[in-house]
Amino acid sequence: MTTDELERLLAQQPVAVLHRLARGRVHRHFRAGKRRLIELLLQHSSQNLAGLESDLQTLIIDRQGQSQLPPGATRTAHRVPSPPQKRSPNRGGEPETSEPAVSLTAWLEGLGVPPPQPFVPDPWQSEALAALDDTDVVVSVPTGSGKTYVAVEAARRAMEDNRTVIYTSPLKALSNTKFTEFSKIFGSDKVGILTGDRQENGQAPLLIMTTEILRNLLYDAASGEIDVRLDTLGLVILDESQYIADPERGVVWEETIIFCPSQAKLLLLSASIGNPQDIADWLTSIRPTASRLVRHSKRTVPLRAGYLHPNGKLVPLFKTAAIPSGHPNHLHPETKRLFHEYEDETMPSGRSRR
Amino acid sequence: MPPSIHPVDLITALRQKHLTPAIVFLTSRRACDEAMESFDVADIVLPPARQEVIAAALDRVIANYPSVAEHPLIPTVRRIGVAAHHAGHLPSWKIAIEELMRQGCLDAVFATTTLAAGVDFPARTVVITQSSIRKARDFTDLTIGEVQQIAGRAGRRGKDQVGFAVITPSPYIDLGVLTKGLTGHPESIDSQFTITYPMVLNLLKAHPHEQIHAILAKSFAQFQLNQRAELLERKLDTLHVQMEPFGPRVCTDWITQWQTFDQARRQRPHRLQVKQQESPELTARFHFMTPGRVVGLTRGRGIVLRQYRSKGQRNPMISVLRPDGAVTECPAATVAEVFDRVFECDETSAFPWCSAASFDELHYQLTELPTRLPTLPIIVPKVSESLPDAIVQSLGDFPCPTCSSRPACQKDVAVASRLRQEQHRHTKSIQALRASLWHRFQERVEVLQTFGYLTPSAHLTDDGEWARLIRIDHSLLITELIRAEAFAGADPALLTGVMASIAHDDDRPGAFPRISTGLSSLLGQVRKLAESLSPYEDPPLLRADIAAVAERWIADPTLTWIGLCRLTTMAEGDIYRLLARTLEFLSQIHTLHATHPGLADSAAKAIALIRRGVLEELP
Ligand SMILES: Nc1ncnc2c1ncn2[C@@H]1O[C@H](COP(=O)(O)OP(=O)(O)O)[C@@H](O)[C@H]1O
Ligand SMILES: [Mg+2]
Numbered sequence: 001m002t003t004d005e006l007e008r009l010l011a012q013q014p015v016a017v018l019h020r021l022a023r024g025r026v027h028r029h030f031r032a033g034k035r036r037l038i039e040l041l042l043q044h045s046s047q048n049l050a051g052l053e054s055d056l057q058t059l060i061i062d063r064q065g066q067s068q069l070p071p072g073a074t075r076t077a078h079r080v081p082s083p084p085q086k087r088s089p090n091r092g093g094e095p096e097t098s099e100p101a102v103s104l105t106a107w108l109e110g111l112g113v114p115p116p117q118p119f120v121p122d123p124w125q126s127e128a129l130a131a132l133d134d135t136d137v138v139v140s141v142p143t144g145s146g147k148t149y150v151a152v153e154a155a156r157r158a159m160e161d162n163r164t165v166i167y168t169s170p171l172k173a174l175s176n177t178k179f180t181e182f183s184k185i186f187g188s189d190k191v192g193i194l195t196g197d198r199q200e201n202g203q204a205p206l207l208i209m210t211t212e213i214l215r216n217l218l219y220d221a222a223s224g225e226i227d228v229r230l231d232t233l234g235l236v237i238l239d240e241s242q243y244i245a246d247p248e249r250g251v252v253w254e255e256t257i258i259f260c261p262s263q264a265k266l267l268l269l270s271a272s273i274g275n276p277q278d279i280a281d282w283l284t285s286i287r288p289t290a291s292r293l294v295r296h297s298k299r300t301v302p303l304r305a306g307y308l309h310p311n312g313k314l315v316p317l318f319k320t321a322a323i324p325s326g327h328p329n330h331l332h333p334e335t336k337r338l339f340h341e342y343e344d345e346t347m348p349s350g351r352s353r354r
Numbered sequence: 355m356p357p358s359i360h361p362v363d364l365i366t367a368l369r370q371k372h373l374t375p376a377i378v379f380l381t382s383r384r385a386c387d388e389a390m391e392s393f394d395v396a397d398i399v400l401p402p403a404r405q406e407v408i409a410a411a412l413d414r415v416i417a418n419y420p421s422v423a424e425h426p427l428i429p430t431v432r433r434i435g436v437a438a439h440h441a442g443h444l445p446s447w448k449i450a451i452e453e454l455m456r457q458g459c460l461d462a463v464f465a466t467t468t469l470a471a472g473v474d475f476p477a478r479t480v481v482i483t484q485s486s487i488r489k490a491r492d493f494t495d496l497t498i499g500e501v502q503q504i505a506g507r508a509g510r511r512g513k514d515q516v517g518f519a520v521i522t523p524s525p526y527i528d529l530g531v532l533t534k535g536l537t538g539h540p541e542s543i544d545s546q547f548t549i550t551y552p553m554v555l556n557l558l559k560a561h562p563h564e565q566i567h568a569i570l571a572k573s574f575a576q577f578q579l580n581q582r583a584e585l586l587e588r589k590l591d592t593l594h595v596q597m598e599p600f601g602p603r604v605c606t607d608w609i610t611q612w613q614t615f616d617q618a619r620r621q622r623p624h625r626l627q628v629k630q631q632e633s634p635e636l637t638a639r640f641h642f643m644t645p646g647r648v649v650g651l652t653r654g655r656g657i658v659l660r661q662y663r664s665k666g667q668r669n670p671m672i673s674v675l676r677p678d679g680a681v682t683e684c685p686a687a688t689v690a691e692v693f694d695r696v697f698e699c700d701e702t703s704a705f706p707w708c709s710a711a712s713f714d715e716l717h718y719q720l721t722e723l724p725t726r727l728p729t730l731p732i733i734v735p736k737v738s739e740s741l742p743d744a745i746v747q748s749l750g751d752f753p754c755p756t757c758s759s760r761p762a763c764q765k766d767v768a769v770a771s772r773l774r775q776e777q778h779r780h781t782k783s784i785q786a787l788r789a790s791l792w793h794r795f796q797e798r799v800e801v802l803q804t805f806g807y808l809t810p811s812a813h814l815t816d817d818g819e820w821a822r823l824i825r826i827d828h829s830l831l832i833t834e835l836i837r838a839e840a841f842a843g844a845d846p847a848l849l850t851g852v853m854a855s856i857a858h859d860d861d862r863p864g865a866f867p868r869i870s871t872g873l874s875s876l877l878g879q880v881r882k883l884a885e886s887l888s889p890y891e892d893p894p895l896l897r898a899d900i901a902a903v904a905e906r907w908i909a910d911p912t913l914t915w916i917g918l919c920r921l922t923t924m925a926e927g928d929i930y931r932l933l934a935r936t937l938e939f940l941s942q943i944h945t946l947h948a949t950h951p952g953l954a955d956s957a958a959k960a961i962a963l964i965r966r967g968v969l970e971e972l973p
Binding site for chain 2: 015025026033034035036044108110111112113114116117142143144146172173174176177196197212215216219222223224242244245246247248250251254255257258271272273274275278279281282285286297299300301302303304305306307308309310311312314317318323324325326327328329331339342346
């Protein structure tokens with residue numbers, strides 16, 4: 001088999017087979033996409049393409065449920081048996097439900113603008129604001145839920161109390177956007193901004209900054225520099241605080257939280273993360289009062305997932321209109337068919353076979 | 355079939371199903387730009403009324419950000435209502451597009467996935483075309499959190515009853531990653547705490563050395579390390595209970611006693627069940643052929659999976675993993691070399707003698723081994739007539755042969771020593787988890803002492819006092835440059851050039867203006883210093899071409915933004931970011947005005963010169 005033929009054969013395999021092949025050949029292969037995986041497989045086996053090929057053949061035959069090895073592939077030594085794999089007729093390994101798959105019309109239903117409604121805070125928003133009266137609060141909710149409302153209301157209350165508020169975001173661009181937004185809400189005399197290259201209205205009661213700048217202010221204060229803003233500091237809002245896990249900059253969030261003055265409340269706003277309780281428990285362990293976690297994972301605007309074939313045909317991605325949480329394999333049969341067709345017809349390098 | 359849908363067809367399909375406005379996430383800036391080009395000849399123009407709305411909205415933005423007016427994409431935005439939004443653009447352009455999206459004027463924005471986190475505007479629909487993302491020069495699959503962050507932009511509160519995440523395949527896609535991302539729970543996040551030099555200096559400025567331990571203990575890093583330590587402590591408790599039946603017997607430490615006795619006993623040749631001459635060399639070597647060990651065989655290498663003695667002849671044998679993945683049985687005598695290389699091996703009692711994960715890992719390691727490996731120096735005990743005597747003599751010291759507890763000890767010793775080993779292992783790990791941050795801190799302290807920023811008693815020296823104000827990446831290089839007076843007499847342009855080359859961490863190639871000889875020789879000095887510091891701090895890229903771009907902007911105040919952009923192939927957005935980051939570095943230098951007035955003055959001049967044109971326009 002030529003390298004080209006081998007590449008093509010690899011491309012025809014489901015990703016699971018490629019991962020199986022990659023075991024022991026490619027380091028950390030689970031992080032690679034299909035195309036990259038094929039590249040890596042060919043690269044790492046360039047000295048022994050025959051070995052790769054024969055392993056591939058074995059796996060293909062394995063999948064077809066046959067037990068004999070292909071002729072010529074006799075082995076003297078025993079091989080490791082592949083770990084038992086759950087297999088059921090549908091390739092995802094989940095029982096098919098008997099319900100019929102959703103139609104495109106049903107999937108599109110509800111599309112459009114909702115009737116205007118008076119603004120009523122969501123229960124989680126009120127809960128976060130109420131908790132903030134007594135203690136630090138960690139919010140972990142899906143993107144688009146309305147964390148800004150919590151930030152704005154919390155800032156308003158602290159400012160009414162004659163306290164300084166600091167709001168940080170990880171990106172300068174976001175800080176600038178918030179500066180404009182908050183200036184509209186509170187009036188431009190009430191809002192200032194401090195970033196690495198911009199300083200405006202630095203004595204305002206509501207200060208927007210990047211997290212690095214706040215960390216620096218806290219270090220200066222710790223070493224004895226007097227900063228009245230920190231003396232009257234009542235609230236520190238760290239938006240997008242899932243950035244604490246950023247490989248390069250995450251440490252800045254930790255420093256900021258460790259050195260945040262104890263008289264100021266902390267409000268951590270984060271997108272959905274897997275372990276918000278850990279963050280809340282950590283805060284509890286180092287801050288004067290037990291912190292409160294406010295979390296939910298339900299999106300306010302329901303989300304539907306679709307599949308658009310390169311020929312322009314749109315189909316629902318899953319069998320149900322809503323996203324089937326916990327069931328990645330409940331694919332719509334039409335999507336399954338179209339995507340297989342796509343995989344079959346496109347070469348790994350992206351060139352069409354024809 | 356085309357490998358992916360044509361942008362014009364995509365927009366047509368979305369419009370037809372009323373799925374606009376949409377954000378289309380593409381793999382690269384290039385892909386976004388090419389998508390824009392494909393609209394040049396498209397005949398899917400908007401009705402005049404909508405074109406007017408866009409034009410009016412654009413005019414309002416341009417009033418605030420004049421540079422937007424010049425943007426080459428404006429005609430496409432007006433005619434078709436689509437735009438590109440990525441890191442290659444100026445912030446003003448991105449602000450304009452975000453504003454248009456917020457007002458609902460556009461049908462689609464083509465953006466790069468790398469920026470998904472920085473895109474703070476929602477849409478009715480997001481279109482996903484890829485399942486992996488470029489991070490640190492390599493593509494990795496999107497995490498569940500990232501997929502949800504991207505999909506989360508779909509569905510605007512108050513404007514949409516439902517949001518749509520539409521996947522359209524490209525050769526880069528693995529559907530499984532995306533379906534898992536859409537249906538799964540986001541991953542847990544982990545601390546990425548590191549101890550930096552400025553952190554050490556600032557901590558020691560504010561707190562005595564002995565308090566630092568307690569401060570580090572407040573980190574999320576330590577919180578998570580403690581969680582792991584507590585897990586091990588619970589295991590240790592269980593082990594403690596399991597060890598109860600093996601408490602003190604006739605001797606208090608009977609386990610060690612027995613192990614030593616057993617060893618001595620085994621070494622007595624006449625105790626071997628089958629009398630058979632095994633060379634002392636082989637015996638010594640066999641001792642090292644433990645699971646995980648790399649050995650050289652007559653043909654190729656292998657990793658030992660288990661050692662045993664053959665039935666009957668009691669020949670020393672090993673099971674070996676070979677590079678082709680096979681497991682073969684070899685007599686230890688056929689082992690040609692025992693290498694000084696052992697891998698972790700999670701042993702099991704049945705074929706293939708280790709766990710599947712271990713097997714894969716070992717197999718991988720075996721194929722990745724360098725061609726040359728050091729062999730293990732093995733000392734072969736000189737067999738002399740006196741040895742048996744010595745052993746017999748040493749046996750005489752053991753009470754075991756006559757001890758009443760002997761049968762019980764013999765029976766229990768295997769289990770007991772395994773448990774004790776585990777106890778030792780866990781205790782060590784717990785100590786390491788509890789103390790690792792402190793050790794890392796101490797390492798940094800020692801470096802800062804060596805360089806003279808800290809006194810031997812860990813107080814800040816005069817240099818430490820100002821150095822703590824430099825709180826950016828590559829702080830050690832910068833403070834060392836200042837101490838070496840590398841910038842003495844350097845004009846603002848040179849200072850800016852050097853700072854830019856330190857600040858810039860992108861290795862994207864391109865064409866750039868020529869560098870001045872002054873800057874070139876200064877950079878040579880910087881490079882030398884950075885190299886000598888490399889054991890203590892990763893050196894920056896220090897690209898001369900990048901330094902030249904920044905130098906030009908300062909050296910020639912009449913140079914316009916367009917003029918600067920023409921000098922290089924860097925994208926506008928990249929030049930902007932380079933200068934903005936250089937500005938941050940310069941403002942840190944400026945904080946040194948009390949101790950280094952000349953340098954701070956030069957930095958202030960540079961800052962004033964950088965801020966012109968689009969760099970001043972910005973919010
Ligand atoms: N209680 C609410 N009722 C209706 N709309 C809301 C409510 N809270 C927030 N919103 C709207 O939801 C949208 C998304 O809010 P935002 O704060 O940007 O989300 P997040 O920061 O959580 O991603 C905004 O347009 C906001 O006006
Ligand atoms: Mg937000």
